[in-house]
Amino acid sequence: MSTCERCGATFHCAMADAGPDGKADPTPCWCTALPPAVPVPGANSAVGCWCPACLKAHIAAQASPPARC
Known part of the structure; x- marks a missing residue:
């Protein structure tokens, strides 16, 4: 099992x-199956994978227009 680098979920x-x-x-x-949203970690990278919930939330946030004041 992998551990999400954002939330710690397995x-x-x-x-x-x-x-x-x-x-x-x-x-x-x-x-x-999801659109590309973050660089894929390399073999020697300290960055790991994100769980489905975190990656989907990140993609949704990227697709949303920026908030206006």
Whole structure:
């Protein structure tokens, strides 16, 4: 299981976590179905994945027009 870098929730990341058989997960990660919103972390990056809720909230915030005073 992976841990969300934003909120600490645990979730399955097919790109980082093993599948049910303990081998690399052959299925695409759930995040590939969403529009690109943040740079993908590199292998040596300190940045990790976000859980579905955090990534969806980030995408929604990016799509919203800025608030006016």
